[in-house]
Amino acid sequence: MLEQFVKGLNKTRGAFKSRLEGLFTRSEISPDFFEELEEILISADVGLGTTLEIIELFRERLKEEKIKLRDEAQDILKALLVEMMEGEAASGLVSAPSPPTVCLVVGVNGVGKTTAIAKMAHLLKNEGREVLLAAGDTFRAAAIEQLEEWAKTVGADLVKHQAGGDPSAVMYDALNAAVARKVDYLICDTAGRLHTKANLLEEIKKNYRVLGRALEGSPHEVLLVLDATTGHNGIAQARYFQEAVPISGIILTKLDGTARGGVVIAVKQQTGIPVKMVGVGEKKEDLEYFDPHKFVEALFL
Numbered sequence: 094m095l096e097q098f099v100k101g102l103n104k105t106r107g108a109f110k111s112r113l114e115g116l117f118t119r120s121e122i123s124p125d126f127f128e129e130l131e132e133i134l135i136s137a138d139v140g141l142g143t144t145l146e147i148i149e150l151f152r153e154r155l156k157e158e159k160i161k162l163r164d165e166a167q168d169i170l171k172a173l174l175v176e177m178m179e180g181e182a183a184s185g186l187v188s189a190p191s192p193p194t195v196c197l198v199v200g201v202n203g204v205g206k207t208t209a210i211a212k213m214a215h216l217l218k219n220e221g222r223e224v225l226l227a228a229g230d231t232f233r234a235a236a237i238e239q240l241e242e243w244a245k246t247v248g249a250d251l252v253k254h255q256a257g258g259d260p261s262a263v264m265y266d267a268l269n270a271a272v273a274r275k276v277d278y279l280i281c282d283t284a285g286r287l288h289t290k291a292n293l294l295e296e297i298k299k300n301y302r303v304l305g306r307a308l309e310g311s312p313h314e315v316l317l318v319l320d321a322t323t324g325h326n327g328i329a330q331a332r333y334f335q336e337a338v339p340i341s342g343i344i345l346t347k348l349d350g351t352a353r354g355g356v357v358i359a360v361k362q363q364t365g366i367p368v369k370m371v372g373v374g375e376k377k378e379d380l381e382y383f384d385p386h387k388f389v390e391a392l393f394l
């Protein structure tokens with residue numbers, strides 16, 4: 094498992110690893126040590142605000158612990174990065190008190206929502222859970238067929254309506270089916286861009302309301318999908334969606350396609366939303382629960 098994840102992170106690791114190795118030598122910590130670390134973090138897309146916060150906390154910790162040598166500072170930095178990414182709650186998906194656990198998956202077009210849903214279904218099925226998918230993107234041509242294809246590939250059932258139909262009606266039907274069939278997870282796809290006059294946020298709000306009315310407490314997860322290759326744009330997207338619905342977690346996709354995976358470190362700190370899952374490829378196996386420890390270890394491997 095670690096292998097697969099580490100491979101997916103190769104580009105980001107390339108950007109971090111050699112430079113970090115050069116940083117944590119057996120010599121004394123001097124001001125240029127912090128300058129260099131700042132540069133490494135910024136070039137890996139950690140972002141200026143988060144980088145400065147890391148540097149400040151790092152300086153304080155080193156002082157507290159009276160650490161003078163660079164190589165002894167490495168574990169302190171690792172721990173700090175992990176803290177930065179950890180949510181208050183344990184990561185992983187929420188589980189509803191009784192099935193189904195309903196997940197609404199949102200995000201702008203092309204970030205990888207539909208692929209992430211397929212991968213999630215695969216992951217959950219491997220854990221022995223029954224999964225139902227709702228083809229809630231009724232707007233983009235062929236979006237329903239795309240999810241249908243994935244449903245076949247991962248062996249999940251799917252509820253769909255005609256293209257052009259009301260997404261909330263699809264989700265309502267899917268939710269009733271999920272309750273009747275006692276499936277563990279219902280995962281609802283959504284459109285990333287609407288080809289009608291309807292506003293994307295209004296549509297998402299409606300999806301959220303309709304699910305809540307059909308089953309109290311649902312949706313249990315509202316997962317925002319962000320494309321890691323777009324870096325800090327994603328943080329702006331998070332703020333945009335947060336205005337409409339309470340986002341409970343982020344799925345960060347395409348980490349395999351960027352050397353700037355440092356954005357993972359900034360997401361939680363900048364948005365308050367924990368990264369719950371990460372995508373590292375286009376295949377059904379290429380999604381994992383996000384583990385900050387594992388991520389940091391992979392960067393320093």
Ligand SMILES: Nc1nc2c(ncn2[C@@H]2O[C@H](COP(=O)(O)OP(=O)(O)OP(=O)(O)O)[C@@H](O)[C@H]2O)c(=O)[nH]1
Nearest residue numbers: 202203204205206207208285346347372373374375
């Ligand atoms: N390399 C890589 N590609 C990915 C990953 N996730 C998704 N993709 C690719 O990104 C493209 C868009 O993925 P979709 O899942 O269709 O994105 P979407 O958000 O559902 O798009 P819309 O429905 O148009 O809004 C596809 O070509 C996917 O194969 C990933 O983790 N890594």
Ligand SMILES: [Mg+2]
Nearest residue numbers: 206207230236
């Ligand atoms: Mg899609």
